[in-house]
Structures are given as C-alpha cells and as structure tokens.
Amino acid sequence: MAILKKFSGVLSVPQLYNLMQTPFVKSKLAALARHNDLSKVRRVLDVGCGPGTNCTVFSHAEYLGVDLDPGYVEYARKKHGRDFEVADVCTYDPPADEKFDFILLNSLLHHIDEQGARRILTALTRSVSDDGHVHIIDLVLPGSKGLPRMMAENDRGDYPRPFSHWQELFGSIFEEVTIEPFKVRLMGLDVIELVYFKGRNRAASQLQDRGQSRVA
Numbered sequence: 371m372a373i374l375k376k377f378s379g380v381l382s383v384p385q386l387y388n389l390m391q392t393p394f395v396k397s398k399l400a401a402l403a404r405h406n407d408l409s410k411v412r413r414v415l416d417v418g419c420g421p422g423t424n425c426t427v428f429s430h431a432e433y434l435g436v437d438l439d440p441g442y443v444e445y446a447r448k449k450h451g452r453d454f455e456v457a458d459v460c461t462y463d464p465p466a467d468e469k470f471d472f473i474l475l476n477s478l479l480h481h482i483d484e485q486g487a488r489r490i491l492t493a494l495t496r497s498v499s500d501d502g503h504v505h506i507i508d509l510v511l512p513g514s515k516g517l518p519r520m521m522a523e524n525d526r527g528d529y530p531r532p533f534s535h536w537q538e539l540f541g542s543i544f545e546e547v548t549i550e551p552f553k554v555r556l557m558g559l560d561v562i563e564l565v566y567f568k569g570r571n572r573a574a575s576q577l578q579d580r581g582q583s584r585v586a
C-alpha cells in the first residue's frame with residue numbers, strides 16, 4: 371500500500387488530479403448542497419482550492435481561490451478564468467477589510483499539521499462576514515481497520531484525523547452549526563470517510579441572536 375503514497379506524486383499534474391478526484395467530487399459537493407442553498411452565496415474564499423475543483427458551483431458569485439501550488443493555480447486561471455492566487459495559507463492573512471460569506475476548505479487540512487491548522491482557522495475568523503460561515507470538508511481517519519482507514523493512511527496528506535479530533539479542532543475556533551460524517555461509496559464499497567463542518571464566528575452569532583449586525 372506504500373505504493374499509493376508514491377503514486378500520489380502524479381496528482382501534482384492538474385489533469386490527473388481532476389481524473390482521480392472525479393469519483394469523490396460529487397459526494398463532497400453534495401454534502402455542501404445538503405446544508406446550504408448555494409444559489410444564495412455571494413462571496414467565496416476557496417482555501418486550498420487545488421486546480422479549481424469547486425469553482426464552477428459558484429459561477430454566480432464572486433470567487434477567490436488560493437493554493438500553494440503554482441501549477442494548479444496557473445491551470446485553474448486558464449481553465450476557469452476566475453480569480454486564483456498562489457499563497458501558503460499557513461502564513462497568508464487575507465486583507466482585514468475583505469469579508470466572505472462562504473469560506474470553503476475542501477480537503478485542505480489533512481495536509482496541514484495541528485499548529486498550522488489552528489493558525490489557518492484562527493486567521494479565517496477575521497475573514498468571515500457577520501452573516502457568513504466557514505465550510506470544511508476533510509478526511510477522517512477511521513478507528514477500525516478496512517479500506518477507508520487504508521485510504522486515509524496512504525493519502526498524500528499526512529494528517530487525516532479521527533472524527534472526534536476534527537470536531538474538537540473546528541469547535542474550538544468556530545461555533546458549530548452543523549457537523550456530519552459521511553462516506554464515499556464506489557461499486558458498493560465504502561472507500562473513504564469524510565466530515566463536513568459548518569461553523570460561524572462566536573461574536574457574529576451573538577449579534578445575530580440579538581438581531582443586530584456589525585458593519586463589516
């Protein structure tokens with residue numbers, strides 16, 4: 371199975387990444403659609419956007435994708451003609467006056483160690499609009515043996531985490547609105563386990579509960 375890790379180097383080619391992701395993209399985007407009316411989204415920050423996997427869902431909205439990989443970003447710009455930037459989100463702080471109502475981290479954080487993940491999420495609290503949310507989809511490390519665990523252990527990302535760990539990490543920074551574990555099934559088999567988390571800023575939620583809103 372170590373072959374899987376070695377083989378994962380080819381995923382830096384955007385077209386191969388897209389091909390390999392095809393079976394998973396639909397299930398991940400379905401999790402977003404189950405909990406959100408995506409047609410109402412106004413301004414998206416896609417953190418760790420890869421080769422632009424998610425941007426077509428937001429064709430009606432303002433969109434900015436950021437990713438560490440210049441090859442992915444160049445491909446995404448050419449293919450989708452939207453705004454994409456190269457940035458290391460472990461050190462990147464989006465401008466303080468830029469607010470987004472939909473911040474997406476789709477399959478990023480299992481590439482990032484604990485300190486980096488906490489730093490990224492904390493920095494993003496400053497970029498969520500008062501009525502906005504952060505949406506996180508990530509890879510779960512299942513407790514029991516089987517294909518999903520093997521897939522998680524052999525993923526390109528070194529930090530798949532148990533569901534309870536993700537829940538604690540996300541909930542320590544954002545107020546949990548929704549959290550849902552889900553599986554991707556192929557040919558009748560569970561292949562990977564994932565988590566979807568929707569959260570909002572604690573300060574913003576207190577204002578919303580009181581029917582107020584800060585000027586962004």
Ligand SMILES: C[S@@+](CC[C@H](N)C(=O)[O-])C[C@H]1O[C@@H](n2cnc3c(N)ncnc32)[C@H](O)[C@@H]1O
Nearest residue numbers: 418419420423437438439458459460476477481
């Ligand atoms: C599994 S891919 C997910 C890509 C995309 N979000 C998707 O849904 O297909 C993880 C992405 O995170 C990016 N990434 C990893 N570490 C990063 C960092 N420190 N800053 C920005 N992007 C990073 C990788 O380049 C890669 O594109």
